[in-house]
Amino acid sequence: MFTTVFIGALFLVLLLASWVANAYFLQLGGRWAKIGKMTFLRAFGAIAAAEVVCxxxxxxFSRIPNAGLARTVFAGIILLILTLALTWLVIALILRTSLWRAAWAWLPTLVPRAGYFLLVLLTVKPYLIEAFVIPTNSMAPTIxxxxxxAPCPRCGSPAYSSVEPDWSDYDSHNRPVLMICSREHRTCEVADPPRVELPGDRLLVNKLLAPRRWDVIVFKMPEGTQTDYCKRLVGLPGETVVIRDGAVWIDGRRLSPPESCAGLEYLAEIKDYPEKLWGSPSKPARLGPDEYFVLGDFSxxxxDSRLWQQGAPGHPPYAIPADYIIGVVTHIYxxxxxxxxxx
Ligand SMILES: [Zn+2]
Structure with a gap:
């Protein structure tokens, strides 16, 4: 609740500040382009309306399915052209002027836009809130x-699977796909789901919050890959983590997860995986004073921590050092x- 109010207030303040600055510069631009009756209020209305239309x-545009780099770049260029054209059109309509004069008047708003971009880049993104999109499906059905x-065969609620890269050959087409049900939080097998790739959730990550157990966090991979990952925090510094009977045990005590992830079953073994997993009963994960253990909901x-082979320098493979944590996921937006x- 607190973080929602915080993010909402921050967003509103940034939005209003940017509209006021853009309107001020549009008003200047309007005089420069010799548009008559150029008041601040009309400029503000034009900026706000143009933004909402965009x-x-x-x-x-975000509903268009992802289809390769070339098409994404092409779509990006089309989107940029449409955004500019629509912005100028809305400004022209509200200021009752020509498209050409509207574009001319709009030009000075690039100054506050650049300043705003720098502000977000240098303060909001590194220290307060950052938006992420998550590549893999290991946190389904939460994220x-x-x-x-496809519908869950047991209850009919939506179930989700990862996109299987090799599904197009005949064999994998006949194999049922392992999915996880959004209502029961349990896995199910779906005979032949529609092979339509749907986009992932977009997240807001708060960098001021201290991570707590069961929080979903975004972190840098200890192995040192560039991608940031998102998992659920289950083991805290100094604890010993074991997965048994589908549950997480900390220092020999079975944890009961919160309502939001009730029903999730954590696996201490993965079919066809040759090695013992970290956190399985014969290979407990012991965490140092600044180390964390994470699991994906789609076990x-x-x-996750169970399978990692190589840790951060000076840490065991399963551990996320405290300074690798980027922040706590607060919202899917x-x-x-x-x-x-x-x-
Ligand atoms: Zn179900």
């Missing part, structure tokens, strides 16, 4: 990455149908 355009979706498909507060 949001609708972007929302429509879904690129995925396939059968998650590459996109797509709208998946909007929710996590903390």
């Amino acid at each position: 949001w609708i355009l972007w929302a429509l 879904i990455g690129r995925h396939w979706e 059968a498909r998650a590459k 996109w797509p709208l149908s998946r909007c929710r507060v996590l903390r």
Whole structure:
């Protein structure tokens, strides 16, 4: 609740500040382009309306399925052209002038836009809040990455699977796909789900919050890969983690997870995986004073602390050092149908 108010207030302040600055510069630009009756209020209305129209355009564009780099770049260029054209059109309509004069008047707003970009880049993103999109599906059904979706055969609620890269050959087409049900939080096998790749959730990560057990966190991979990952925090500094009977045991005591992840079954073994997993009863994970242990909710498909081979320098393979944690996931903000507060 607190983080929602904090993020909402921060967003509103930044938005209003940017509209005021842009309107001021549009007003200057309007005089420069010799547009008559150029008041601040009209400039503000034009800026706000243009922005809302662009949001609708972007929302429509985000529904286009991902289709390779070349098409994504092409779509990006089209989107940029449409954004500029729509912005100028809305300004021209509200200021009752020509498209050409509207574009001319708009030009000085590039100054506050650049300043705003720097402000977000240098303060908000590194210290307060950052947006992420998650590549994999290992946190389904809480957070879904690129995925396939089909009704759960038991209850009919949506179930999610990872996108299987090799599904197109005949054999894998006949194999049922392992999915996880969004209502029961349990896995199910779906005979032949639609092989349509759907986009992942977009997340807000708060960098001021101290991570607590069961929080979903984003962190740098201890192995040193560039991608940031997202998992659930289950083991805290100084604890010994064991996975048994589908549950997490800390220092010999079985934990009961919160309501939001009730029903999840954590696996101490993965089918066909040759090695013993970290955190399995015969290979407990002992955490040092600044180390954390994380698990994915889709335990059968998650590459989490259990499977890592190489740790951060000076740390065991399963441990995330405290300074590798980027922040706590507080919200899913996109797509709208998946909007929710996590903390
Ligand atoms: Zn179900």
